[in-house]
Amino acid sequence: MSSLRSFDLTAIPAWPTRATLDGNAPVLLWVVAGSASAALDSGHWRLASGEALWIPAGRRAQVRGASDSCVLPIRVRSADRAAGPTAPTRVTVPARSRDALLAAFMRSLGVLRGGGVRATAILAWIGHGCPVAQPPALPRSPELRRVAEELLEDPSRSPAEIGASHGMGGSVLARRFRAETGWTPVRWRARHVLARAAERILVDGSVAAGVAGTAYGSPQAFARAFRREWGATPGDLLRDHPTPAPVDRRVAVLGPQCNGYHVVVWVASGTARLEIDGAEEPLRASDIACLPAGSTVALRADAGSAVMPIGWLPGGCELGRGVVSRVGPEAHETLIRLAAWEYAGVGPLGAGEARAALQTALGVDDPVSLDPETTRAAYEVLARLARAPEDGRSSEALAAQARVAPAALRRAVEQLTGTTLSTWRARARMSWARRMLREGEPPTRVARRVGYADGAAFTRAFTRAHGRSPKRFQEAELRSLPEGGRGAA
Known part of the structure; x- marks a missing residue:
């Protein structure tokens, strides 16, 4: 679709990098090349090339990468925040798992159907075996602790019934329980019951012993519930050796969607198919492709492929459509470093913006001749709106913060993006909305998080952009998930 450009690797700084990791879910900090260090409250870790550090949920880490290092944080889905080792754990990443982890990084960004990566998949790929089945924490408040105790004492009683006996309606109980534990009462009780069953299985060496201590009607029902919560079968607990790294046989799907900016992707391994306004173009390993702004695009990575x-x-910018460049193996670490800079916050010290580096690497000029200060201000505004879709300030307020005239800001945005500021912001909001709906967020919550105080206004805007309501879009997306369910890695 377009002539190929060279990719200047020297435009991507190879300086020391830094990042702060502070999430509510586990992170696998993978040193693809070079060396890095991670300072946690529990100690200081030094990692060499090919090593990774499992950082449990709730742990803050200050990460420093040496010059020429390539450090990639992969975030596990929030639903698995209690999975895996409870202490920082160093592992060596098997060479066979490299492509799977690269694909997992894109899934961890939440832009694909199902968004998120299962802890069990990450742990299997790094050779750690079955994740530890641990019960979630008790509620903090005395009132909810009493409810929690009754939930465990009598599994035959529903949470609604127990909550009512304490003067709490079902919705109030669920909201407060989630706020204090991270789980609904039903899921909280299920994980406690199954964690105790896992202990019995390990002590007695028998899956039947674990089933006997629960209210599940059959071993099959128990196994299904166990796999849903822990991502492994009860029998996996009795294996003497770590689970072998599975090959990811499902496809990854992005879109169809329309953005107000070009998205640049790299096929690290395998093959993929890119569709632009109905025309399909095959992608192969080493391709760098552009998902052009203002077009309806869809990307489908074939099974076992890694597209970042x-x-x-x-x-x-005049970048082109489809494949815009091809690179050799010598570019792999540089491109991973660029992806981590832009999407994971692992940036080189004092190096400026990832956007500017990518633009230079591809030899793409700004679309017009603008005052450098106005151009800088416009890019800052666009980057801020891309990160914070809830920002509903007027162009005047945004211009005041950027210290440029409102008319100058609006003109610069139109010349840099090819569209108006309001249209660019609407497209950025819709991109976030699609991501959150694919992750299973309720449409009412999505509306608030992307800056719509009125849910009806969000529904009208989303329907106008996608031809169907947020609810119908979400139902269709979740129905289309591969076997294994939402959030599968």
């Missing part, structure tokens, strides 16, 4: 986003460029 490496950045975005203003929609007004």
Whole structure:
């Protein structure tokens, strides 16, 4: 679809990097190349090339990468925040798992159907075996602790019935329980029951012993519940050796969607198919492709393939459509470093913006001749709106913060992106909305998080952009998930 450009690897700084990891879910900090260190409250870790550090949920880490290092944090889905080792754990990443982990990084960004990566998949790929089945924490407040105790004492009683006996309605109980434990009462009780069953299985060496202590009607029902919560079968607990790294046989799907900026992706391994306004183009390993702004695009990575986003460029740039460059193996670490800079916050010290580096690497000029200060201000505004879709400030307020005239800001955005500021912001909001709906967020919550105080206004805007309501979009997306369910890695 477009002539190929060279990719200047020297435009991507190889300086020391830094990042702060502070999430509510586990993170696998993978040193693809070079060396890095991670300072946690529990100690200081030094990691060499090919090593990774499992960081449990709730742990803050200050990460430093040496010059020429390539450090990639992969975030596990929030639903698995209690999975895996409870202490930082160093592992060596098997060579066979490299492509799977690269694909998992893109899933961890939440842009694909199902968004998120299962802890059990990450642990299997790094050779750690079955994750530890641990019960969730008790509620903090005395009132909810009493409810929790009754939930465990009598599994035959529903949470609604127990909550009512304490003067709490079902919705109030669920909201407060989630706020204090991270789980609904039903899931909280299920994980406690199954964690105790896992202990019995390990002590007695028998799956039947675990089933006997629960209210599940059959071993099959118990196994299904166990796999749903822990991502492994009860029999996996009795294996003497770590689970072998599975090959990811499902496809990864992005879109169809329309953005106000170019998205640049790299096929690290395998093959993929890119569709632009109904025209399909095959992608192969080593391709760098552009998902052009203002077009309806869809990307489907074939089974076992790893496709990574490496950045975005203003929609007004003349970049082309489809494959725009091809690179050799010598570019792999550089492109991973660029992806981590743009999407995971692992940036080189004092190096400026990832967007500018990508633009230079591809030899793409700004679309027009603008005052450098106004151009800088416009890019800052666009980056801020891309990170914070809930920002509903007027162009005047945004211009005041950027210290440029409102008319100058609006003109610069139109010339840099090829569209108006309001249209660019609407497209960025819709991109976030699609991501959160695919993750299973309720449409009412999505509306608030992308800046719509009125749920009806969000529904109208989303329907106008996608031809169907947020609810119908979400239902269709979740129905289309591969076997294994939402959030599968």
